[in-house]
Amino acid sequence: MAIASQEMCILHNKSHLALLQTDGMPGSKYKSNIPGRPRTRLERLLRERELRKFSKSFNDELPSSTQDSLEQSDSGTSSGVFHGEDSSEPTSKATASYDGCEHNDPQSTKLRLLVVANRLPVSAIRLGEDSWKLDISVGGLVSALLGVKEFETRWIGWAGLNVPDEIGQKSLTQALAEQRCIPVFLEEETAQQYYNGYCNNILWPLFHYLGLPQEDRLATTRTFQSQFDAYKKANQLFADVVLQHYEEGDVVWCHDYHLMFLPKYLKERNRTMKVGWFLHTPFPSSEIHRTLPSRSELLRSILAADLIGFHTYDYGRHFVSACTRILGLEGTPEGVEDQGKLTRVATFPIGIDSDRFIKALELPEVQYHIKDLKERFAGRKVMLGVDRLDMIKGIPQKILAFEKFLEENPIWRNKVVLVQIAVPTRTNVPEYQKLTSHVHEIVGRINGRFGTLTDVPIHHLDCSLEFHELCALYAVTDVALVTSLRDGMNLVSYEFVACQASKKGVLILSEFAGAAQSLGAGAILVNPWNITEVASSISYALNMPADEREIRHHHNFKHVTSHTSQEWAATFVSELNDTIVESKLRTRQIPQPLPFEVAVERYTHCNNRLIILGLNATLTEPAETLGRKDSQIKELKPKLRPGLHEPLRKLCDDPKTTVLVLSGSRRSVLDDNFGDYSLWLAAENGMFLRSTKGEWITTMPESITTEWVDSVKHVFEYFTERTPRSHFEHRETSLIWNYKYSDLEFGRLQARDVLQHLWTGPISNAALDVVRGSRSVEVRCFGATKGAAMDRILGEVVLQKGMKEPIDYVLCIGHFLPKDEDIYTFFEPEPPSKTPSSPQVPTPIRTSHLRRQRSLSNMEQNTSYSIGEGVLQSRVTDQEGPYVLDLPPDNYFSCTVARERSSSRYLLRSSDEVVELLRELSDHC
Ligand SMILES: O=P(O)(O)OC[C@H]1O[C@H](O[C@H]2O[C@H](CO)[C@@H](O)[C@H](O)[C@H]2O)[C@H](O)[C@@H](O)[C@@H]1O
Numbered sequence: 001m002a003i004a005s006q007e008m009c010i011l012h013n014k015s016h017l018a019l020l021q022t023d024g025m026p027g028s029k030y031k032s033n034i035p036g037r038p039r040t041r042l043e044r045l046l047r048e049r050e051l052r053k054f055s056k057s058f059n060d061e062l063p064s065s066t067q068d069s070l071e072q073s074d075s076g077t078s079s080g081v082f083h084g085e086d087s088s089e090p091t092s093k094a095t096a097s098y099d100g101c102e103h104n105d106p107q108s109t110k111l112r113l114l115v116v117a118n119r120l121p122v123s124a125i126r127l128g129e130d131s132w133k134l135d136i137s138v139g140g141l142v143s144a145l146l147g148v149k150e151f152e153t154r155w156i157g158w159a160g161l162n163v164p165d166e167i168g169q170k171s172l173t174q175a176l177a178e179q180r181c182i183p184v185f186l187e188e189e190t191a192q193q194y195y196n197g198y199c200n201n202i203l204w205p206l207f208h209y210l211g212l213p214q215e216d217r218l219a220t221t222r223t224f225q226s227q228f229d230a231y232k233k234a235n236q237l238f239a240d241v242v243l244q245h246y247e248e249g250d251v252v253w254c255h256d257y258h259l260m261f262l263p264k265y266l267k268e269r270n271r272t273m274k275v276g277w278f279l280h281t282p283f284p285s286s287e288i289h290r291t292l293p294s295r296s297e298l299l300r301s302i303l304a305a306d307l308i309g310f311h312t313y314d315y316g317r318h319f320v321s322a323c324t325r326i327l328g329l330e331g332t333p334e335g336v337e338d339q340g341k342l343t344r345v346a347t348f349p350i351g352i353d354s355d356r357f358i359k360a361l362e363l364p365e366v367q368y369h370i371k372d373l374k375e376r377f378a379g380r381k382v383m384l385g386v387d388r389l390d391m392i393k394g395i396p397q398k399i400l401a402f403e404k405f406l407e408e409n410p411i412w413r414n415k416v417v418l419v420q421i422a423v424p425t426r427t428n429v430p431e432y433q434k435l436t437s438h439v440h441e442i443v444g445r446i447n448g449r450f451g452t453l454t455d456v457p458i459h460h461l462d463c464s465l466e467f468h469e470l471c472a473l474y475a476v477t478d479v480a481l482v483t484s485l486r487d488g489m490n491l492v493s494y495e496f497v498a499c500q501a502s503k504k505g506v507l508i509l510s511e512f513a514g515a516a517q518s519l520g521a522g523a524i525l526v527n528p529w530n531i532t533e534v535a536s537s538i539s540y541a542l543n544m545p546a547d548e549r550e551i552r553h554h555h556n557f558k559h560v561t562s563h564t565s566q567e568w569a570a571t572f573v574s575e576l577n578d579t580i581v582e583s584k585l586r587t588r589q590i591p592q593p594l595p596f597e598v599a600v601e602r603y604t605h606c607n608n609r610l611i612i613l614g615l616n617a618t619l620t621e622p623a624e625t626l627g628r629k630d631s632q633i634k635e636l637k638p639k640l641r642p643g644l645h646e647p648l649r650k651l652c653d654d655p656k657t658t659v660l661v662l663s664g665s666r667r668s669v670l671d672d673n674f675g676d677y678s679l680w681l682a683a684e685n686g687m688f689l690r691s692t693k694g695e696w697i698t699t700m701p702e703s704i705t706t707e708w709v710d711s712v713k714h715v716f717e718y719f720t721e722r723t724p725r726s727h728f729e730h731r732e733t734s735l736i737w738n739y740k741y742s743d744l745e746f747g748r749l750q751a752r753d754v755l756q757h758l759w760t761g762p763i764s765n766a767a768l769d770v771v772r773g774s775r776s777v778e779v780r781c782f783g784a785t786k787g788a789a790m791d792r793i794l795g796e797v798v799l800q801k802g803m804k805e806p807i808d809y810v811l812c813i814g815h816f817l818p819k820d821e822d823i824y825t826f827f828e829p830e831p832p833s834k835t836p837s838s839p840q841v842p843t844p845i846r847t848s849h850l851r852r853q854r855s856l857s858n859m860e861q862n863t864s865y866s867i868g869e870g871v872l873q874s875r876v877t878d879q880e881g882p883y884v885l886d887l888p889p890d891n892y893f894s895c896t897v898a899r900e901r902s903s904s905r906y907l908l909r910s911s912d913e914v915v916e917l918l919r920e921l922s923d924h925c
């Protein structure tokens with residue numbers, strides 16, 4: 001039996017309109033087919049990117065006076081280190097107070113962004129009691145964030161030196177305020193143990209797969225514990241400063257491994273603060289993270305953030321798997337879920353301000369340096385390495401590979417030079433001191449071996465370069481060599497590409513740098529540990545024909561110029577805002593008791609009411625299991641409350657009321673219990689639907705498959721055998737392992753292992769949802785939730801009943817799993833959209849492609865899910881049909897049964913109360 005569905009209009013509270021679509025994925029009801037309005041998050045992000053591009057090209061056409069401001073900050077003459085139109089304003093416009101807090105420019109409409117990072121973008125050097133010199137700090141994080149122009153940005157960070165006296169602190173605060181920076185002051189010993197100790201001697205090597213230092217290699221006063229304590233203390237001090245400067249509505253963006261406790265400390269003191277955290281380094285495999293003594297505390301603290309960002313998908317995946325394996329939390333495609341609270345985890349690959357580099361090449365001082373370098377290296381190919389002198393950068397490996405290349409290619413010996421800029425960094429950490437000597441030793445040896453009276457093959461500099469010099473060096477380079485053993489991203493590779501528009505040199509790039517995932521198409525990827533491979537790549541790069549260089553450069557140039565730091569920051573902040581709006585919708589609160597009189601009174605005044613009822617623990621009695629054998633437990637059948645029969649029948653027989661029982665149970669269970677009533681049954685979380693007067697039909701989306709069932713069954717069988725009194729149930733669209741009658745402690749332990757098997761085993765890539773109940777683990781097809789099924793169910797009910805009027809009252813009651821609580825939010829008004837191009841449109845929204853459902857009997861005969869004749873049809877989208885819902889907010893009553901936290905509006909304490917409520921309603925039928 002194929003049922004023809006008409007396209008319908010859903011009038012929702014006459015304002016924000018939930019769109020009913022039939023593709024069955026969570027969140028699909030937020031999609032809209034209003035022209036110009038983005039339908040998905042991805043669509044919206046893409047559109048916002050377009051808008052940014054548009055406004056960028058618009059800005060590019062601005063008069064040059066406005067443009068000039070962009071260049072000023074390169075020479076440190078603008079009012080702040082942050083670029084952009086507002087940084088060109090004179091300092092006096094934003095009144096700087098000595099506490100570093102600039103008061104809001106009343107005309108500024110930009111979002112205030114508090115960037116919190118260990119390092120300020122400027123490093124302070126004390127010249128006198130109250131006078132300071134500020135230099136731009138070196139490092140990828142600083143470079144990237146300096147390119148961010150869209151926000152009213154303040155940077156909070158450690159000044160990088162000890163300032164014990166009040167005069168010093170005041171004057172430095174004042175000097176930094178002019179750069180829109182706010183200092184955090186750390187005492188010498190705290191800084192030493194926090195920055196040199198816990199950050200750079202423990203977390204940094206661990207996150208870069210270099211392992212933990214031996215405890216006995218730390219001095220007695222500097223144990224893991226003392227460094228960890230200092231780390232927490234420093235994070236508290238950062239939190240204090242953030243809170244002093246925070247204004248309602250600010251976005252707080254915490255950066256990097258230095259500040260992993262910050263999200264927790266901030267949220268503890270202000271729950272509504274918008275907090276994002278971004279990691280600039282790799283996040284290692286959970287097997288590495290497991291070795292860290294404070295592994296769990298750190299993970300939990302980061303999870304307090306609303307949004308967590310990583311450079312690459314792999315780092316994000318490692319983080320989620322650390323949370324599932326170490327904390328036993330649930331990893332979802334969206335992030336990490338802990339008792340209904342979702343922390344979003346996503347990938348935001350950083351970029352550079354490519355325009356800044358491209359434009360710099362035109363400047364006379366850069367041209368001057370280019371000319372000078374060309375003369376200096378005339379007749380030789382230039383190879384370049386630019387790195388902080390850090391063990392993760394693989395500098396010794398790079399130099400050894402270069403040595404091997406010279407060894408094997410004598411003809412190149414006087415024709416190539418390797419310029420290695422090794423910027424000193426973390427010089428108080430012993431490992432870094434050792435590395436410096438080691439590198440010097442190898443460079444000396446090779447220069448001694450291959451050098452001549454006038455030339456050496458390696459020009460090694462232990463210092464940083466000024467921006468213009470660096471641009472010039474990038475521009476004259478033939479081959480850039482990035483051999484990081486691990487690197488979060490590596491912006492040097494991006495900067496090199498940006499400066500190579502005319503030369504089109506070759507990039508040799510470590511496959512262990514995050515950048516390999518974005519510049520891999522144009523670069524020669526190498527394993528830096530394989531010296532032979534790197535040496536032959538050098539040879540390949542130096543001999544590469546011009547056309548190949550051109551093609552490779554083109555790929556990378558396109559990427560670098562279209563994925564900028566501005567876009568990176570804007571996407572992160574926009575995503576953070578979205579995450580917060582969405583989480584408000586999803587947040588489970590302690591619901592208030594249902595006001596019976598109001599629910600009943602509203603009911604009596606409405607003409608087309610819908611009552612949705614769950615089954616288990618909503619309409620049933622608790623099962624009596626004492627003394628039963630395991631096999632009998634499996635056979636237990638749900639037993640309806642005795643008092644339910646009469647009120648339910650009255651409600652079902654009322655022509656103004658539609659009753660729907662919506663359950664995860666099989667069809668047969670619903671048939672057995674409700675076959676005699678005149679109502680609607682939705683089995684398996686809404687995948688099957690039936691009016692008791694008709695046959696079952698399926699509302700299952702076409703995309704749903706069941707190949708995974710066998711693998712999951714094996715896992716469940718294995719655990720059922722090993723967990724006394726547990727059992728598993730095989731439904732048509734899901735499998736559930738239940739341990740509610742087992743020993744609770746043991747059941748939970750086993751459940752954690754079940755989850756590990758499911759998340760990491762053979763089905764880990766299947767489109768499935770692993771749903772964790774309080775005493776069960778369920779596996780179902782991705783997106784098969786009650787809320788997601790609701791639009792299809794409503795479509796069928798309205799159509800089959802031939803409803804002439806929209807539904808004006810909804811009562812939805814259930815003891816639903818958190819995953820299924822999307823049924824409650826389904827009927828809530830949609831929040832206002834913030835996309836500028838999508839104004840609020842207070843008009844009815846129509847379902848775009850409401851499908852004709854295939855009858856179950858049909859489907860079973862054909863067994864194929866393909867789109868056959870009479871099975872799927874969609875109507876022309878702009879054709880209007882009848883309204884389905886016209887639901888004033890006060891006529892909507894969503895009630896959880898006996899759950900402490902829920903996204904429902906109200907609470908019914910037990911199924912007794914459900915019966916009582918139904919009785920009261922039925923008295924008004
Ligand atoms: O502040 P320092 O201790 O001197 O270190 C400098 C920065 O090093 C790290 O940079 C990382 O961030 C880059 C941008 O995302 C990325 O490209 C690179 O791969 C990373 O190593 C560190 O994460 C920063 O916090 C430091 O400021």
Ligand SMILES: O=c1ccn([C@@H]2O[C@H](COP(=O)(O)OP(=O)(O)O)[C@@H](O)[C@H]2O)c(=O)[nH]1
Nearest residue numbers: 138139140141143388423464465490491492
């Ligand atoms: O003499 C120098 C050498 C490097 N850099 C900058 O330092 C950053 C290095 O970032 P990357 O992501 O490559 O590595 P990180 O040092 O952050 O680990 C790049 O933006 C370089 O332009 C600099 O300003 N001066």
